[in-house]
Amino acid sequence: MNYFFLSHELEWFTELFKYNIKVILNCKPLKIKKLHEELTEVAFEFKDSLIATLFALHMENYFPIRDDKYIKIHYKFHPYQMRFLLGIDSLKNYNKYFNRDIVFLIDANRATRLWNGSRDESCIKQDIHNTLITAKNLSLNPDQIIICYTYGGEDLYNILAGFILRDLEYIVFPEGILDRLLNIAGVPDMIAIKIPELQEYLKNKGIIENGVWFAEFELIKPIDLKYELKNVNNCQAIVLEGESNSNSASKGYRQLESYLESGYFNFGMLVCPGRINDEKYYSKHGYITWDNEGKEYKYFPKENYSQKDKLAEIISITLKLVKHTFFILKYLVDNLS
Numbered sequence: 001m002n003y004f005f006l007s008h009e010l011e012w013f014t015e016l017f018k019y020n021i022k023v024i025l026n027c028k029p030l031k032i033k034k035l036h037e038e039l040t041e042v043a044f045e046f047k048d049s050l051i052a053t054l055f056a057l058h059m060e061n062y063f064p065i066r067d068d069k070y071i072k073i074h075y076k077f078h079p080y081q082m083r084f085l086l087g088i089d090s091l092k093n094y095n096k097y098f099n100r101d102i103v104f105l106i107d108a109n110r111a112t113r114l115w116n117g118s119r120d121e122s123c124i125k126q127d128i129h130n131t132l133i134t135a136k137n138l139s140l141n142p143d144q145i146i147i148c149y150t151y152g153g154e155d156l157y158n159i160l161a162g163f164i165l166r167d168l169e170y171i172v173f174p175e176g177i178l179d180r181l182l183n184i185a186g187v188p189d190m191i192a193i194k195i196p197e198l199q200e201y202l203k204n205k206g207i208i209e210n211g212v213w214f215a216e217f218e219l220i221k222p223i224d225l226k227y228e229l230k231n232v233n234n235c236q237a238i239v240l241e242g243e244s245n246s247n248s249a250s251k252g253y254r255q256l257e258s259y260l261e262s263g264y265f266n267f268g269m270l271v272c273p274g275r276i277n278d279e280k281y282y283s284k285h286g287y288i289t290w291d292n293e294g295k296e297y298k299y300f301p302k303e304n305y306s307q308k309d310k311l312a313e314i315i316s317i318t319l320k321l322v323k324h325t326f327f328i329l330k331y332l333v334d335n336l337s
Helices: 002-026 050-057 079-084 090-099 108-114 121-137 154-166 195-206 213-218 248-258 308-336
Strands: 032-037 043-046 060-064 102-107 145-150 171-174 190-194 235-242 267-271 286-288 298-301
Touching: 002 032, 002 043, 002 102, 002 108, 002 154, 043 050, 050 060, 050 102, 050 145, 050 154, 050 267, 060 121, 090 213, 102 108, 102 121, 108 171, 145 154, 145 286, 145 298, 154 235, 154 267, 154 286, 171 213, 190 308, 213 308, 235 248, 235 308, 248 267
Parallel strands: 102 145, 235 267, 267 286
Antiparallel strands: 032 043, 043 102, 060 145, 171 190, 190 235, 286 298
16 A cells, blocks of 8 residues: 555544545535534534534435444435335434534544545445544434434535525425426436526515425325416526536536527526635536535526526426425325324
8 A cells, every 4th residue: 555645644634634624614594603523523413403404415425323323314315206206204203313503523534545445335434433432522412313324525515505595485495306397408416496486475474484395295294285386487497517626627618518509497506615706617507516615606697597487397397396295295104193
């Protein structure tokens, strides 16, 4: 093993992890504070356990129970979506684990390298065991915490962008849900939809406050949604592409160009650090970016590149997905009670 190379690689991972911590702490919609930090992990306390749950669900997550045992919820993996749509599984089955407000975030890059390039179940169990010892030293019980791994990069930045857009009253779809129902070349990292009439209707019912991650519809009390959309003129659909670093931005913008050709989207947004003032060069696209200190910047273009019939189609599909979600939840609740 080249220990000189490994040492420099781990040092680079350490700096990246420190940067990612700053980016996370600067994400205001998370409403968090840092409780604890080491080279390979950090603990955040969330003001709202729902936000902590949503943050964890979109990552590789482990919900400790007792005696180093845990539950892993595979929400971000596509087979879960199929299981839910078939009425086989639901996040409601895990409700008793969703009142936790402490997230321990482990640097998956360093963890993988320190485990000789592999993280099998025994390695993960050891990491969880070590984290639970740290939690105990912080006077935390296993049922108060969630343990997550992150490699950082575009996956993490997309999650943070999702919370930013949720706070701006969008319905946020991660990869593998809405995009699978569209006639589009490629696979967008994320799609965000705004349907003001529907969202105002759900607000008045006390179901949502602002925007939502699509996963949130599984966590609320199901209703018989009879709402019919009357007007799509004030609706909006945006497509997002994430990149791990600023050197990859041009590739992300090319992807956005291809998505806009579908006619579904008002505009595209790049999610990537180090792209402040990109509107000077890529004015038709928006962005969510961060500077070297992790401070957030965002830009929304004014031009609308959607085609009316295509925009109506994606809004209609979104509405059907929401209705179908409520239908399945009602079915599951009725059959579980």
